[in-house]
Amino acid sequence: MSLEEIRRTRLHKIELLRENGMDPYPSDAKRTHVIQDVCADFSSLEHSGQSVSIVGRVRAIRSHGGSTFLDIEDGTGKLQGYLKEDTLGKDSYDFFNSVVDMGDIIELSGTLFVTKKEERTLKIVEWRMLTKSLLPLPEKWHGLEDVEERLRRRYLDLIMDQNVRELFVKKSIFWQETRAFLLKEGGLEVETPVLEKIPGGADAEPFKTHLNALDIDLYLRIAPELNLKRLIVGGYDRVFEIGRIFRNEGIDREHLQDYTQMEMYWSYIDYRQLMQIVERLVMHVIEKTLGSLTHTYQDRIIDWSLPWKQIDYYDIFHEYTGLRLADISEKELKTYARDNDINTQQHVGRGRLIDIIFKKKVRPNLWEPGFLILPPVDIEPLAKRWAHDPSRVERFQIVAGGSELGKGFSELNDPSDQRERFREQTELGKAGDTEAQRMDEGFVEALEYGMPPTAGFAYSERLFSFLMDRPIRETVFFPLMRPK
Numbered sequence: 153m154s155l156e157e158i159r160r161t162r163l164h165k166i167e168l169l170r171e172n173g174m175d176p177y178p179s180d181a182k183r184t185h186v187i188q189d190v191c192a193d194f195s196s197l198e199h200s201g202q203s204v205s206i207v208g209r210v211r212a213i214r215s216h217g218g219s220t221f222l223d224i225e226d227g228t229g230k231l232q233g234y235l236k237e238d239t240l241g242k243d244s245y246d247f248f249n250s251v252v253d254m255g256d257i258i259e260l261s262g263t264l265f266v267t268k269k270e271e272r273t274l275k276i277v278e279w280r281m282l283t284k285s286l287l288p289l290p291e292k293w294h295g296l297e298d299v300e301e302r303l304r305r306r307y308l309d310l311i312m313d314q315n316v317r318e319l320f321v322k323k324s325i326f327w328q329e330t331r332a333f334l335l336k337e338g339g340l341e342v343e344t345p346v347l348e349k350i351p352g353g354a355d356a357e358p359f360k361t362h363l364n365a366l367d368i369d370l371y372l373r374i375a376p377e378l379n380l381k382r383l384i385v386g387g388y389d390r391v392f393e394i395g396r397i398f399r400n401e402g403i404d405r406e407h408l409q410d411y412t413q414m415e416m417y418w419s420y421i422d423y424r425q426l427m428q429i430v431e432r433l434v435m436h437v438i439e440k441t442l443g444s445l446t447h448t449y450q451d452r453i454i455d456w457s458l459p460w461k462q463i464d465y466y467d468i469f470h471e472y473t474g475l476r477l478a479d480i481s482e483k484e485l486k487t488y489a490r491d492n493d494i495n496t497q498q499h500v501g502r503g504r505l506i507d508i509i510f511k512k513k514v515r516p517n518l519w520e521p522g523f524l525i526l527p528p529v530d531i532e533p534l535a536k537r538w539a540h541d542p543s544r545v546e547r548f549q550i551v552a553g554g555s556e557l558g559k560g561f562s563e564l565n566d567p568s569d570q571r572e573r574f575r576e577q578t579e580l581g582k583a584g585d586t587e588a589q590r591m592d593e594g595f596v597e598a599l600e601y602g603m604p605p606t607a608g609f610a611y612s613e614r615l616f617s618f619l620m621d622r623p624i625r626e627t628v629f630f631p632l633m634r635p636k
Contacts, residue, residue, distance in 0.1 A: 261279070348370060450621065
């Protein structure tokens with residue numbers, strides 16, 4: 153039977169429901185228990201003979217003469233229901249079997265018992281349609297290898313795959329525990345604008361839009377960083393935000409065009425002190441999310457409980473490339489990239505060249521959790537210079553599994569240095585770097601009023617997708633898809 157024929161048949165069943173005085177789409181539901189609670193308290197409910205009313209989606213129907221078994225699922229669990237012609241009466245029993253299909257959402261009332269096969273079951277004495285479905289659930293969804301199709305119809309993915317539903321419960325825990333940890337540490341949760349006149353705080357190409365009311369062009373934020381640091385200037389000691397970020401960049405295993413990110417800024421500490429806080433934060437969130445500090449990523453075990461190494465950027469770069477960053481020129485970097493088949497056409501300037509070489513030749517070797525520290529100033533225009541070597545900055549990144557999972561640094565609060573670095577970024581932008589940062593005189597002016605020593609850190613849902621060992625778009629409910 154075609155989908156259209158099934159749909160017509162079910163539309164006819166809607167007419168039958170209405171002719172028999174049953175609304176196929178009522179606004180209320182008489183539920184006394186969720187299925188999870190029924191299962192948890194089954195014995196006492198069974199022995200008391202108490203009437204129980206549950207609701208949920210029909211996942212299976214099996215009829216045998218004058219008896220019908222069905223499985224009903226409500227999001228908290230699954231329970232078997234049992235209808236008997238002798239109990240309901242022939243008319244009500246036949247009516248149920250003539251109008252109820254897999255996929256319908258129904259209300260069932262009755263008492264609990266255990267079958268001869270020791271299956272916990274609800275003996276149904278009353279039922280009601282809550283939502284009549286017009287299209288059937290897929291029969292072989294679990295074997296569907298077309299990931300695109302699963303993501304396009306995510307609602308079916310959630311109905312059919314318990315593991316997918318549990319994944320998003322874990323994602324909720326991930327952000328809840330992030331928030332709980334930061335609040336306990338004295339952080340103030342804030343909200344800053346998504347629409348900005350000057351996009352800043354990251355190396356990324358922004359989305360552009362237009363505000364009709366003021367007739368001005370605006371950008372969707374690529375980071376909340378500069379606004380959060382304005383709040384530090386304003387007198388808040390510890391602020392953080394968990395919100396959406398938008399970057400007009402490619403889509404791959406680790407990147408999406410819009411995603412959730414946490415950024416935190418703690419004043420009167422430096423990057424070394426912040427690293428200690430971040431290590432505690434990440435381990436707390438991982439353990440609360442997974443129930444463990446170990447997990448599998450690409451068939452290898454990642455153990456976050458081991459002491460985190462501190463990896464010097466210059467040393468590890470030299471180890472895997474043979475290049476010494478202290479004195480290497482842009483020309484030499486281009487030659488190395490060409491000789492190693494690294495495409496640098498989209499990468500303008502010394503900092504971009506260092507970064508792409510690092511990602512191709514060095515980062516894949518960083519497997520155990522650790523901090524990558526003290527990179528060249530060329531790749532981080534918002535970080536404070538390292539007192540021992542001003543050509544490097546006080547920055548750290550969380551690395552594990554060959555990936556970068558979070559970044560933090562001592563914040564640059566010297567307005568003159570910040571203005572000069574913005575100018576350098578502006579020149580890179582003129583040279584064709586679409587991800588170069590822009591001059592933000594308003595932010596520099598805020599620094600001129602004085603920002604205390606501050607360290608900041610951010611991670612995004614890339615960390616969560618890493619913990620789940622899935623491409624990031626599979627850990628988002630409704631990722632943007634290419635039109636069919």
